[in-house]
Amino acid sequence: MSNAILLDNTFYRLTSSQRYDHVISLIKKGSSVWTLADSEGCLIIDLGSDKVLPIWPNETLALAWGEKDYQSFATLEINAEDWAAKWLPGMQGDRFSVGIAPNLAGECIVASAEEHAADLNR
Known part of the structure; x- marks a missing residue:
């Protein structure tokens, strides 16, 4: 998958599974x-049973995602x-x-930290 796909909305048209696999492969590399x-710390989304830290494979995608509801947040690499x-x-x-x-x-895809770590080690 090329960086051009990552930098435009076609990345978001991939299935959740395809995005997950792509991010795993990038982290492994x-x-x-x-x-x-923000000044309070990382964005954690409370889904009731899960507290979730969203991540993206590049700054542009993180910023684009945060534009609507999280404008006071900056990116963190x-x-x-x-x-x-x-x-x-x-x-x-x-x-x-x-x-x-x-x-x-x-x-x-929401994965526990343990599941995500296991996927990185495969």
């Missing part, structure tokens, strides 16, 4: 993930090594899940 944060070694273990302890590349309607 050492690419950073991006999320949204997390390098792949820190994501796997620090963030995911911390999220496991906090029982946070990961929302992988939500589309503009908010649809995405």
Whole structure:
């Protein structure tokens, strides 16, 4: 999948599963993930039974997603090594899940930090 696809809305037309697989492959290759944060910390979406940290494979997609409801948030880059070694273990302890590349309607695969870490190690 080319970067051109990542930088326009065609990325959001991919299925949640395709977006998930693509993000996993990028992280395995050492690419950073991006999320949204403000002065209080990272954006955590409360879905009732799940507390979810949304991530995207690039800054442009994270910004585009946040434009409507999260304009006060800025992007935060997390390098792949820190994501796997620090963030995911911390999220496991906090029982946070990961929302992988939500589309503009908010649809995405939500995985526990443990499941996501296991997918990165496959």
